[in-house]
Each structure stands twice: as C-alpha cells, then as structure tokens.
Amino acid sequence: MSQSKKEMMNRALSAMTINIGKGGVNENVIEEIKRQLKANELVKIKFAKNIARDKDKYIDCIVTQTKSKLIDVRGHVAVIYKKKP
Template sequence: MSQSKKEMMNRALSAMTINIGKSGVNDNVIEEIKRQLKANEIVKLKFAKNIARDKDTYIAEIVERTRCKLIDVRGHVAVIYKKKP
C-alpha cells in the first residue's frame, strides 16, 4: 500500500459516514455526498445489507456523478476522496 493511500485510510477512520439505504442512490444522496466531500475530502459510504449486492453499480454512479476517487471497499463500506478545490 502506498504511503498516500495508507495516510488516506488513516484519515478515513474518523471520516463522515453516509448510510445508503434501501432506496439506493438518488439526487438527494448525491448532493449530500458532494457537500460532505467539499467539507471533509474523505467520506465513507455504508451500504445497507439488502442493497449490498448492487453496491458496485452504486459506487460507480457515485464516483461518476461526484467526480471523486474510490480509495477502498471493504465489506459493505466504501471510502471515497475528492481534493478540496
């Protein structure tokens, strides 16, 4: 693991967590993720167990719509990053 990825994972331990529920990803969820990325740079996304099988699709949509980078996925949790402007 590169030093920068290790550093980001350490920062992710205290990062804001957004829960993605059974309704999945919609415009309101995307807007909240954008707000949290702007404020914190690193955000954890926790997917409900009943939608976890579709999480890869949701993650791809979130990364595309928020123009962030996927740092890591473990179980039902994804960590994303977007550098502050």
C-alpha cells in the same frame, strides 16, 4: 499499500459516514455526498445489507456523479476522496 493511500485510510477512520439504505442512490444522496466531500475530502459510504449486492453499481454512479476517486472497499463500506478545490 502506498504511503498516501495508507494516510487516507487512517483519515477515513474519522471520516463522515453516509448510509445508503433500501432506497439506493438518488439526487439527494449525491448532493449530500458532494457537500461532505467539499467539507472533508474523504467520505465513507455504508451500504445496507439488502442492497449490498448492487454496491458496485452504486459506487460507480457515486464516483462518476461526484467526480471523486474510490480509495477502498471493505465489506459493505466504500471510501471515496475528492481534493478540495
């Protein structure tokens, strides 16, 4: 693991967590993730077990729409990053 990824994972421990429930990802969820990325750069996204099988599709959608970068996925939790402007 590269040093910068290791640093980001350490920062992710205290990052804002957004829970994605059975409703999946909609425009309101995307807007909240954008707000959190702007404020914190790192956001953890936790998927409910009942939609976890579709998490890869949701992650692709989130990363594309927020113009962020996927840092890590562990279990039902993804960590994304977007550098502050």
